[in-house]
Amino acid sequence: METTMSTPSDSAIAGGHDAPRIAINMDGQRDVAPRNAAKARAEGLSFYYGAHRALKDINLEIPERMVTALIGPSGCGKSTFLRCFNRMHDLTPNTRYDGAIHFYPDDFNLVAKDVDPIEVRMRIGMVFQKPNPFPKSIFENVAYGLRLRGVRNRALLEEQVEAALRGAALWEEAKDRLQASALTLSGGQQQRLCIARALATRPEILLFDEPTSALDPIATAKIEELIAQLRDQVTVLIVTHNMQQAARVSDFTAFMYLGELVEVGDTSRVFTNPSKKATEDYITGRYG
Amino acid sequence: MATPTLPSNDLQTVRRDVASRKVRDQLFVVVGLLALFACLLSLLVLFGKLVMDGSDRFTWEFVSSFPSRRAVHAGILAAWVGSSLVMLVTACTAVPVGVMAAIYLEEYAPKNWFTGIIEINVTNLAGVPSIVYGLLALGLFVYKFDLGQSIVTAGLTLALLILPVVIVATREAVRSVPRAIREAAYGLGATRWEVTKDHVLPYSTGGILTGMILGLSRAIGETAPLITIGALAFIAFLPTPPITDVAPYVSFTWLTDPFTVMPIQMFNWVSRPDPAFQSNAAAAGAILLGMTLLMNAVAIYIRFRFRKSINW
Ligand SMILES: Nc1ncnc2c1ncn2[C@@H]1O[C@H](COP(=O)(O)OP(=O)(O)O)[C@@H](O)[C@H]1O
């Protein structure tokens, strides 16, 4: 069954960029660029908190429908880099982007001043370090992104909420209590709810900032399994301080140190045969 | 000079040390309880005294009669109706204005020297003596806008008075919505207004309502600014009813009617030489205090309810 989901936002997103409208079928597969083509590319990206330059001239390609992991010691700028992709820094005064993150296939600069951050966030979703469900029902949490996009039809909302919850492997646990408060879920379930909430709006890139650092090992394993599956429908960029996690879930790994991108490559290559001394020191546990 | 040494770890020393520190701990409990009882006791004594002095006046007649020259026939009808209507005007103006101002300051305003000055001023306004608001209202509402010595003037005056309370309470409530929740909403593509109306406001309703009720319970006891604008102490009629039997069935003429309020009625009775009026004053005082305590109780209940449904 080929149904395309069309919400008012689709045209709003494409506005001004002459991009082909992106069709999404029921399985969430996007009929666009082949896997592995660039979905986004940071080019000479620097970022400033006031006078503090937290990112220094970063060049990195994010391949379509692959999982790219960002690793590096605490404070090296992983979160800062991740939050450039959905312009989260625009909420913090006195911050500045320099350089570009090209977004494909539309080919525009995500961090350009004249690109509206809201437009960016409608296409790039994020899952945070600590589960942050809204203190509303499970259903309303997942439906919120669609409501923002003007979806009012109850049947469509229900269908999409179910699809998103299935996509986040939460449907079986949540289907009988959709009207219960999201705060009654366990930590791991809350985090999967946050993933469902982000998935419901069919993002093209999904950002994860240490999504399992507040969870127990079993909940962590579920989320990791989920991220590996998400690869089929969405481009994933994940920050993790856990190297085993990076090795388990990612196709590519980028190592950052002191605001710079030191090395990037196939995950297996980076972990078995790092080309830089700093990378080797970090993955062998000499610091971090 | 002896070289400093660490206290030894043997059982005796440790026990003696813990015991002596616990004495100080207990001491604080005693001091704290004393302070608490001093407050509670004076309130209780005050309330008890009012109830006793006014005991023979707690009748339906007292509540349903206009003031009279004879103490036994005098009642608080005009006063409590006046107080209620003035509070209605105050709530309907101070709450929307205060909430919008607070939301703007917290969610929208850039953090610069200008908003800094506004912030400091709002906090300081809470400390301005209430009679100053009365003077302001006399000049502004009574003379300039020609609203007269009316319910609307009184309501607006008290609204000004409690505006800082509402603003400060709303800001506190808004600030307690975690940043993570805002980020979640922004992350889905919400605008500032959507984040405010869908999340920040609903999650801080408890705090806002609490601030509103605390403000109103301060306003209901205010006398000085209302005397300044010329509230009457002796009123033997009620304002025009807000609901009429001819279309459009609501009337706003009551807004411009003269009025009196509970504390002014009390003040009037207290200042009379006839001792019989003193028990009227005491009874009215007890009722006013009861109203205030009731409002505070409602505020506490609301806060409790919202805390229970939303705990971050
Ligand atoms: N809001 C902020 N204001 C100023 N400096 C910040 C802010 N957030 C992070 N930083 C600084 O930016 C650097 C990178 O931080 P971050 O991206 O959070 O690191 P990571 O996620 O890799 O642990 C650190 O030096 C940190 O102190």
Ligand SMILES: [Mg+2]
């Ligand atoms: Mg981080």
